[in-house]
Amino acid sequence: MTVRRITVVGASLAGLRAAETLRDRGFDGALTLIGDEPHRPYDRPPLSKQVLQGTWEPEQTFFRRKDGYDPLGLDMRLGVRAASVDLRARRVTLADDTHIDYDRLIIATGARVRTLPGIAPRPGLLTLRSLDDALALREALTRATRVAIVGAGFIGLEVAASCRARGVAVTAIESLPVPLAPIVGPTLGGLIAAMHRDHGVDLRTGVTVADVYGGSRVEGVALSDGSRVDADLVVVGIGVVPNTEWLDGSGLTLDDGIVCDASCEAAPGVYAAGDVARVANAWYGGSPRIEHWTNAVEQGVHAAKNALTGAQPGTSFSSVPYFWSDQYDRKIQFIGRARPHDEVVVVDGTLAERRLTALFRRGDRVVACLAVNQPQALIKYRRLLAGHASWDAALSGVASQ
Amino acid sequence: MKVIVDMGLCDLHGLCVEAAPEVFEIGHDGVLRVLTETPQEDLRAKVDKAVRECPTGAITIHE
Numbered sequence: 252m253t254v255r256r257i258t259v260v261g262a263s264l265a266g267l268r269a270a271e272t273l274r275d276r277g278f279d280g281a282l283t284l285i286g287d288e289p290h291r292p293y294d295r296p297p298l299s300k301q302v303l304q305g306t307w308e309p310e311q312t313f314f315r316r317k318d319g320y321d322p323l324g325l326d327m328r329l330g331v332r333a334a335s336v337d338l339r340a341r342r343v344t345l346a347d348d349t350h351i352d353y354d355r356l357i358i359a360t361g362a363r364v365r366t367l368p369g370i371a372p373r374p375g376l377l378t379l380r381s382l383d384d385a386l387a388l389r390e391a392l393t394r395a396t397r398v399a400i401v402g403a404g405f406i407g408l409e410v411a412a413s414c415r416a417r418g419v420a421v422t423a424i425e426s427l428p429v430p431l432a433p434i435v436g437p438t439l440g441g442l443i444a445a446m447h448r449d450h451g452v453d454l455r456t457g458v459t460v461a462d463v464y465g466g467s468r469v470e471g472v473a474l475s476d477g478s479r480v481d482a483d484l485v486v487v488g489i490g491v492v493p494n495t496e497w498l499d500g501s502g503l504t505l506d507d508g509i510v511c512d513a514s515c516e517a518a519p520g521v522y523a524a525g526d527v528a529r530v531a532n533a534w535y536g537g538s539p540r541i542e543h544w545t546n547a548v549e550q551g552v553h554a555a556k557n558a559l560t561g562a563q564p565g566t567s568f569s570s571v572p573y574f575w576s577d578q579y580d581r582k583i584q585f586i587g588r589a590r591p592h593d594e595v596v597v598v599d600g601t602l603a604e605r606r607l608t609a610l611f612r613r614g615d616r617v618v619a620c621l622a623v624n625q626p627q628a629l630i631k632y633r634r635l636l637a638g639h640a641s642w643d644a645a646l647s648g649v650a651s652q
Numbered sequence: 653m654k655v656i657v658d659m660g661l662c663d664l665h666g667l668c669v670e671a672a673p674e675v676f677e678i679g680h681d682g683v684l685r686v687l688t689e690t691p692q693e694d695l696r697a698k699v700d701k702a703v704r705e706c707p708t709g710a711i712t713i714h715e
Binding site for chain 2: 268294314549552573626633
């Protein structure tokens with residue numbers, strides 16, 4: 252079947268990279284990009300840092316200037332949500348009841364923030380996911396003196412660092428005994444926690460939020476240990492859930508994301524990429540849903556290529572997860588997949604100076620690498636990890652054969 | 653093609669080095685270097701990948 256019409260749902264990083272790849276590969280048919288936000292595609296990592304701290308304006312987060320879309324020849328529909336898809340008719344219906352027929356569909360609808368169960372929304376209770384969220388939080392921070400952050404994951408901690416940079420007092424509340432321990436292990440989670448405490452963050456661990464108090468607007472949070480934290484603002488950063496509700500009943504397999512094969516294909520002619528997708532990943536094993544920036548790029552490109560060529564036997568996807576986080580004057584970079592009981596060995600630098608490279612060992616394999624202010628280490632270990640290097644090979648810095 | 657890196661934007665993620673080691677390098681001093689500003693045309697796919705994957709959009713290609 253000739254592919255004449257491709258629709259990309261999600262004006263996101265994954266969606267944009269998919270559209271760009273289609274054009275790069277010579278697709279000259281009708282290409283529609285649908286986004287539920289009013290903004291053209293923008294970059295999320297700066298939201299919790301440059302935007303919140305006030306050093307960047309929204310324009311600096313946009314991937315392309317307005318006229319930068321002319322060469323792509325897109326039918327860009329912004330500010331309208333995709334409401335449903337009919338796989339048999341190959342038709343997407345938008346929330347404004349318009350229809351778009353496609354030959355290939357690429358879904359990159361991302362994820363949205365998880366909210367505190369049982370807590371009603373009210374002024375002063377905020378989250379951070381979108382550009383509008385970031386601008387609302389930034390505006391609120393100009394009037395706030397005390398912020399409570401619920402969830403000391405990467406988003407919560409980046410918000411904490413940005414609040415401190417603005418001179419706002421921060422209490423961060425984390426249910427785990429050590430923040431980030433499931434991702435980077437307890438030793439390095441402890442290092443990151445200490446860094447925040449040194450910057451004046453009141454970090455409360457092993458407690459959860461029992462209630463948010465305050466009437467017309469928030470006045471603080473009540474914790475599970477009976478204590479209360481007064482705050483002008485409460486920022487909730489407790490993870491995200493994939494945006495798949497619009498696909499309920501479509502026939503796609505939905506299970507904490509859209510389940511895809513190694514070509515990003517979820518059903519004949521339907522592909523998914525980015526935060527919403529679970530793609531079979533040979534390096535990782537299984538079909539993980541990965542919420543990282545580079546994953547969105549890789550899958551956006553991979554989905555687009557496969558949408559053009561159709562299913563090719565033996566198509567594989569093998570990607571080592573990579574993410575980074577900027578907090579205060581530290582850049583934390585992580586590649587691989589660690590588990591809490593992996594052995595952690597600092598191979599360069601020290602915990603004390605908070606400048607180090609650490610490797611994670613499971614059995615006789617190196618499975619992950621974390622670097623703090625040592626970016627050159629990532630180059631070396633990225634290659635070793637991609638090749639499933641042995642522990643000894645990683646230590647000696649020589650790729651396994 | 654001519655490869656330009658905005659060093660003010662470069663954040664040393666190193667994905668360009670992975671995509672096109674013939675063109676990009678991060679030295680032991682932790683500084684990104686463009687090894688050849690005008691790479692041969694057969695490296696275009698690799699350089700395109702480096703541009704696409706750069707988290708800070710620091711790399712541009714000028715024809």
